[in-house]
Amino acid sequence: MNIKSLLLGSAAALVAVSGARAADAVTVAEPEPAEYVKICDVYGSGYFYIPGTETCLRIGGYVRYDIGVGDVGSFDGAKTADHQDGSENSTFQKHTRFTLKTWTGQETELGTLKTYTETRFNFANRNAAVYYNTARNSGVSLNFAWIQLGGLRVGKDESAFNTFIGYAGNVINDTIVPYGDFDTNVVQYYFDAGNGFSAVVSLEEGEGVVGTIDSYVPHVVGGVKYTQGWGAISGVVAYDSNYEEVAGKVRVDVNLSNELSVFGMFGYGTDNNLDDPTNAIDAHDRGFYKIWGGNWAFWAGGTYKFNEKTSFNLQVSGDQDKNYGVAANVAYDLVPGFTVTAEVDYDHFGKFDEWVSGADVVNFTNADKKNSVGGMLRFQRSF
Template identity: 50%
Template sequence: MNIKSLLLGSAAALVAVSGARAADAVVVAEPEPAEYVRICDVYGAGYFYIPGTETCLKIGGYVRYDASVGSRYNGYDGVWNMDKRTDKWQGTWAKTAKIVLNVDTGQETEYGTLSTHIGIKALNSTSRVDGDLAYIAGGTPGYSTTTNSAGLDSASIKLGGLTIAYQDSIYADWTGYAGAAVNNSFIEYGDYANTNQISYTFDAGNGFSAIVGLEQGYSDTIDSYVPHVVLGAKFTQGWGGISGVVAYNSVQDEFAGKLRADINVNDQFSLFVMGGIGSDKHRGTTDKDAYSYEYKPWSGAWAIWGGGQYKLNEKATLYAEASYDADKDAAASLGVAYELVPGFVIKPELNYTRWGNHAGPSGSSLIGGDGVTVAPKKSGWGGVIRFQRNF
């Protein structure tokens, strides 16, 4: 080996060592292991574990838009006007936009499932009156009224069978309200407005369950230390179910109850019928007056509701409903719920309503814009179309 070869080899070695040391000097941080959200399917679809906890969380709700048209007496508040040229009650339109955001949690404990629910809502409604009415503030023809509101829709804490909540009355919720129609409460079936309440539900695990609850009330808010009392029981199976509920109104010292039967004829066709009865000792002095209270908001001693649904195909469901009470009030609805895409439902609906032995929501005749007393029309047709995105 000569001197030249030795020098070249040494230089190459130094370059290699220097390169290795330079590479060692650059430290590349290892990526942190990704922590993916874990699905929680214990409480149904949409739940996931809050990272670092054993609590499951679900965020959901809906955005809804309704547009209705028809007579004042078709069950849509504010949808009316009087044309003094013809002295006829005519229909006009009303529109409502509503959003509800729900946040639900669930966690298993030694005392059973601990769950919470929070519902926040916001509402905007607009109606138009084209007639000239002194009855309405100023009686200005061709004006619109708009209202906006936002607030707490519902809130609850549940541990096992115990529920402490601000939500729909047990009296309305336990028997499943009154069908799928948008206009299903012309003849009201119970106080579905929110109320403070505490209840305990017993679930036997074989389809039978029962509930006992104490409520503050919404319109008949308790004025003593005695709360409203609600009791209910139900039995559900694959063929359908039977449910019943009774309530004591401590303010009015009145009792009311409802019984409902649901029948699943087959996978496409289902029916329901529900009847309500209540004490009526505060009934008015005339035959045309009918006393109502929080658990018996219908007129007269009894009322009945019924209807059915038929699944036409994967997207469309046809429904029809009707109701009637002891004071000869009547209502009927026919509509289609069409799921255009998953989560987006369009629901056009036709309605007919009739007031029976009393004048209707006004209580008596109204004063027209020309100062002439006019008798309100007791029946009418109307319609509504609903767009709703559920998520």
């Protein structure tokens, strides 16, 4: 056998072996295509499609830390007892909050199906008996949890008496003179004409001992609004079914320039039946909607933007009982999503003797001041 024959034979053997192995090769299945999260830009930034559905979801919230000094948050500020000798001391009011928010949206044959939830987790110090001020977990609250299909909304919300017409100013303590209670279960219908006109009708349950409805008859709120580039005009009327009283507010918002916007709001309510001396709030003619003193009250203020990062906010308020408040702050966006706000507040209580008479003191500890001043520094990271 010569070398040429040997080489040809070896080549033939290799081909035969290779063919046999190819016949025995294992076929590997193609991998399933990965389903990546897709951005949903139908309802604004931050939404994404829940995998396998047509529902868009957004998750957000904020972390907040407040430092209060003086008479902020209670009538006579934060008080505590000295741990060594028991004497009374003033102290900071500290409040930390984590808020988790969710939004969903989906288009259906009956209109847009939306939900919104907001849950707040709090840790704070507050006044207690004999000025024993302790820092502790101060509660978890479900502030919003509603479903809306088209214009129909049901669930936990804040009263349309406040949300539809708008909250007061861009200040931290905007309720020095209160403008309405907030938490309630609702059945609401919103109408948007598309030309600047909108309206709402809201059936509400109220909350708390005084505010919660006492029969099958709900509280009723109705409102109308006209919005244009220059600002808006709006009004709401509320019927308190517990006491058969009526309250209303009208508001004007005006954008004077790109930097300056102002607002004015006026409230009026009846109080003929708000005279139950067994409830502290009723004893001062205050119900679920007309929560200010006397029949009328006002709130006014504005915002001036120095630049993209810095704004000045002011609010003044007062009512028929000669309660007055002023709140002013400067808010600065240190970096996108992180805002530091420094605020100063002044309170004047008109019917002072009523507020501090025995068991009628409401939400205030050691109420021995007719005029009070305080300040607050707020750090907030929103996401």
